[in-house]
Amino acid sequence: MKIQKVYSTTDVHVAGEAFRVIKDVPFIHYQNLEQLNEQLPQVFAEEINLLLNEPRGFAGLNGCLVVPPVSREADAAVVFLNHEGTVPLHYGGIVAVITTLLECGHFQPKASSEYKIETASGVISVIANMERDEVVSVVIESEPCQVVQTKIPLSNPHLYTQFSLVQAGQLFAVFEKSDISTEIRVEEITELKRWGQTVLQDLESKFPIKGAILMDDSHLEVGRIKTITFREDQYIVRSPGFESTMACYTDLLSKGGLDTESPFVNESIFNSSLTVQVAEQTESGYKFTLTSRGFITGMQLFVLDPTDPLPAGFLLK
Incomplete structure (x- = not known):
């Protein structure tokens, strides 16, 4: 097998909804997360198909691309992906990302349990409660509804x-x-x-x-x-x-x-x-606090063989 591309991911489910946390960042220039959010469907299109479509993914899989934060107040930044392109904000994706970053050792746990995740919709505050190095609950405050x-x-x-x-x-x-x-x-x-x-x-x-x-x-x-x-x-x-x-x-x-x-x-x-x-x-409406929990289901290394007849995958619905 000849390897053309390699991507490492962490799979997480949040109340049954599946997320694939991706940390292999495309090498492109962007001044803010909104700009990256706009560019990603074009420059990362092959990777989106590779990592979300069958036979490597499935129709209900969501992507979370973790990148260094642009905002000084944020601990990390994330761009949310689905089969249609990018999504400005996905609360379940935030739970998946904070669970991955803490349980895989990318974040040092804070005494306050409060973290800030930058998204294309702004910086979101998250309370991640841990017991014995495991995230047991994540609390997020929503935008007005x-x-x-x-x-x-x-x-x-x-x-x-x-x-x-x-x-x-x-x-x-x-x-x-x-x-x-x-x-x-x-x-x-x-x-x-x-x-x-x-x-x-x-x-x-x-x-x-x-x-x-x-x-x-x-x-x-x-x-x-x-x-x-x-x-x-x-x-x-x-x-x-x-x-x-x-x-x-x-x-x-x-x-x-x-x-x-x-x-x-x-x-x-x-x-x-x-x-x-x-x-x-x-x-502007009601704001809510939402409490949930993520469970890591796998850590995977995906490769693309240039001779693969299904490089972009497919979707079954």
């Missing part, structure tokens, strides 16, 4: 329901499960996928949403909801979703009667969970 519009009817003759539009980093359509008989569980995944396909096809030409969320709030009195999120490409998010969790609780808070002093839990269809609590309410 707000409801854009409520009680919007879905214009589909076969599905009588309505939804809210919520801005939580990106624009989401939030639906209540009480409008359908299907339960959010793996055994009913076929019906759920059919539901997701129906609503996304109806919404795609009308609203610039990044995902449709089906929310079961029947156990809200004990501080729990259950959700499933369909991305705009109809792929199911493998975790409860940080943005999805914030979108749902922003929608629920806008309806009133919700205790803002207590933490709440969002559970995914795969029974993984995220904990969220209101941090503050501002004119």
Whole structure:
């Protein structure tokens, strides 16, 4: 085998969602992280395909490229990648990155447990609690989230329901499960996928949403909801979703009667969970603190043979 390219990565899952942390930085000039974020889809395109697509990755894999910080206040910087290109901010990716940097010895643990991660959306403060050299919880404060519009009817003759539009980093359509008989569980995944396909096809030409969320709030009195999120490409998010969790609780808070002093839990269809609590309410909307944990699942060395017939990989959905 002749080796043309070599990349080392650390794989992490956060509440079931998979991240590949990449530390092999492309040698390009950039003055700030926003500039790198813009350049990366072009200059790093081959590497994105190599590291995220099958047969080395899969459709649900997210990339996190760790680079030295530009900001003096930051401990590290990261650019988030997916199969479409770069993403300004991914809260789950921050959990994956801080877990990797601490557990692999790239960071010396701080007594304060507070770290600052630079992203294209700004510097994010993170509390990473450690026990016996292991990160046992990561707490992040979100940007403001707000409801854009409520009680919007879905214009589909076969599905009588309505939804809210919520801005939580990106624009989401939030639906209540009480409008359908299907339960959010793996055994009913076929019906759920059919539901997701129906609503996304109806919404795609009308609203610039990044995902449709089906929310079961029947156990809200004990501080729990259950959700499933369909991305705009109809792929199911493998975790409860940080943005999805914030979108749902922003929608629920806008309806009133919700205790803002207590933490709440969002559970995914795969029974993984995220904990969220209101941090503050501002004119721009609600800010939340989100608590989760990452688990390192592997450390890998990827190589590219120039004779490989599938250098760019492929995607199965």
